[in-house]
Ligand SMILES: [Zn+2]
């Protein structure tokens with residue numbers, strides 16, 4: 138499939154992810170018609186081969202602060218513009234939207250029971266991409282594979298998706314992810330997945346494999362890795378033994394958005 142219109146020079150905004158951890162965002166002067174709201178992701182392996190991994194749709198929403206636990210919203214609060222009670226997105230059962238962009242979500246937290254979390258909005262627009270339903274890319278020595286578990290946190294930031302793809306290539310075997318964030322950058326039950334800056338993955342419960350995952354996430358700019366506190370997790374390094382919550386999943390978070398070089402061509 139031709140991705141550049143050679144006549145007009147129009148192209149697709151593309152993340153180039155290199156095996157050594159470098160990530161570049163290339164923005165063409167003119168965007169190919171129909172691709173105005175899309176990013177392409179290309180992986181460059183150690184032999185300098187390019188691999189087209191996926192194209193993802195993006196939209197904008199207000200940047201959110203980390204979630205905090207709050208009491209139930211007052212339904213007569215005139216700042217509420219939407220109060221949904223039958224939400225069924227991952228662990229989120231209710232969602233409230235405020236006029237200023239804040240979002241509150243309610244549901245079952247894995248260790249704290251039924252709680253409300255509030256994700257306050259900054260006065261700043263950010264981009265969010267929809268993660269492909271799965272990636273199942275195998276070519277030559279390159280394997281990039283993930284699938285989702287039951288979660289519906291199927292959105293993330295365009296740049297963290299690039300980091301995740303790079304880490305998956307480094308790992309070379311399939312990961313199961315419980316996702317990153319929702320459409321408007323909130324992330325119940327987590328507090329710190331806002332704006333797609335974090336992604337959760339299941340453990341392999343094999344020291345070599347789990348260590349490889351942790352190291353790959355670190356290499357691809359997820360600055361914090363949280364693991365559990367059972368004896369098994371003390372065999373792993375390059376991650377913090379955070380709490381019992383992380384006995385069930387690896388949290389790779391605090392993605393370094395500044396690591397990406399933007400190139401206009
Ligand atoms: Zn390239």
Ligand SMILES: [Zn+2]
Pocket residue numbers: 327330335336337387388389390
């Ligand atoms: Zn997490």
